[in-house]
Amino acid sequence: MNFLTDVNFKEATQHVTGKLPVAIYRNKLIKDRGDGIRLHWHKEFQLVWILEGKFSYQVGREKIYLDEDKLLFINSGRLHQAKVLTDEVEYLCVDFSPYFFNDILYQNYLKELMQEEQADFQVVLRDPKWDKRLRELHTKPIDENFLSLTIFLLEFIEKVFQKKTAETKQSEALIYPLLNYVHQHYIEDISVDELSQRGHMNKNKCTELFKLYTGYSPKNYVIYYRLFIAKEKLLTTNQTISEICYGVGFNHLSYFIEAFKKKYHFTPLQFRKNYQ
Numbered sequence: 001m002n003f004l005t006d007v008n009f010k011e012a013t014q015h016v017t018g019k020l021p022v023a024i025y026r027n028k029l030i031k032d033r034g035d036g037i038r039l040h041w042h043k044e045f046q047l048v049w050i051l052e053g054k055f056s057y058q059v060g061r062e063k064i065y066l067d068e069d070k071l072l073f074i075n076s077g078r079l080h081q082a083k084v085l086t087d088e089v090e091y092l093c094v095d096f097s098p099y100f101f102n103d104i105l106y107q108n109y110l111k112e113l114m115q116e117e118q119a120d121f122q123v124v125l126r127d128p129k130w131d132k133r134l135r136e137l138h139t140k141p142i143d144e145n146f147l148s149l150t151i152f153l154l155e156f157i158e159k160v161f162q163k164k165t166a167e168t169k170q171s172e173a174l175i176y177p178l179l180n181y182v183h184q185h186y187i188e189d190i191s192v193d194e195l196s197q198r199g200h201m202n203k204n205k206c207t208e209l210f211k212l213y214t215g216y217s218p219k220n221y222v223i224y225y226r227l228f229i230a231k232e233k234l235l236t237t238n239q240t241i242s243e244i245c246y247g248v249g250f251n252h253l254s255y256f257i258e259a260f261k262k263k264y265h266f267t268p269l270q271f272r273k274n275y276q
Contacts, residue, residue: 011042017142021097022149026051026138028090037082044095045110046074047156049126049134053089057082059121066123073122073160076114080121092138096153109161118212122160130155174199175209178218186225187249192218226250227263234272241268 015023021044029035048057048066055066059080066072066082074080076098098110113119126134133152136145178199182190195218196206210218226248233244242253245268250256260268 011040013042015042015044015095015097020142020146021100022142023095024137024142025093025095026090027093028088029084030088031084031086035084037080039079039081041077041079042095043076044097045076046072046080047094047096047153048072048074049092049094051090051092051138053084053086053091055082055089055091056085062120064121064123069126071124071126071156073124073156075116075120078120092134094137094153100153101150109157113161113164119164122163124156124159124163127155127159171209171212174201175213178206178209179214182218182222182225186222186229187247189249190218190222222249223259224263227260230256230260230268231264231271234268235276244268 013023015021017023029037048055049071050066050068052068057064057066057072057080059072059074059078064072065085098106098114101110130152133148136148137152142149178195181195181198192203192206196203199206199209201209207217210216210221214221214224216224230244230248233239233247237244239247241257245253245256250259257267260266260271264271266274
């Protein structure tokens with residue numbers, strides 16, 4: 001498929017059909033001819049369905065191997081490209097505007113999806129009940145097939161959100177035990193390696209989860225939690241500043257005072273005098 005892009009790789013094609021903010025393309029790429037889909041992005045959501053052959057798709061930094069059993073959803077504004085893996089690849093591409101449905105759906109669901117950094121794409125297994133509708137997408141004009149197209153896209157978006165919710169729950173199941181471990185052992189010297197091993201994941205995944213759910217790296221979350229406990233002790237006990245410092249896991253009093261002031265804008269002693 002040939003298309004123009006600007007210097008920022010934004011595709012210049014207007015994906016509209018008549019007055020509808022949607023366009024459907026059926027294309028065949030030949031490997032020996034050097035065909036492929038070069039790097040680009042666009043504001044429209046995109047659905048890709050392989051009719052024959054296999055693609056190696058890259059969305060952002062992630063690679064996806066696409067065949068006839070999978071549908072690929074690409075979020076708005078995401079860089080993507082594809083390589084042909086078999087001799088030929090024939091595929092169907094549906095580009096539709098976030099405003100294709102109505103403003104309520106856009107404001108309550110699609111806008112949030114577009115802004116989510118962790119949602120570049122979704123791979124959805126093809127539902128057999130979609131086969132008829134998918135075939136109609138490339139055999140009938142859109143104006144004759146508008147109702148069927150709308151129903152299909154609504155069902156597909158629902159599937160994307162169901163999968164997104166399932167992945168969120170899976171991530172939550174991974175982060176909760178790690179947070180609980182920090183809350184139980186914050187006095188100890190907790191490393192990223194230790195947390196990664198306990199969570200049966202690599203360090204990058206561990207760091208990604210902590211940043212996603214807490215806003216901190218694992219190391220900084222331990223510091224944050226120690227300071228939180230120190231603040232509670234300043235308010236509810238008569239322990240000295242030194243006792244609190246070492247009691248929450250800090251090894252140096254000066255560092256504790258500096259970190260506490262940076263977090264709560266007062267030294268521990270000032271905080272106690274102001275708020276106890």
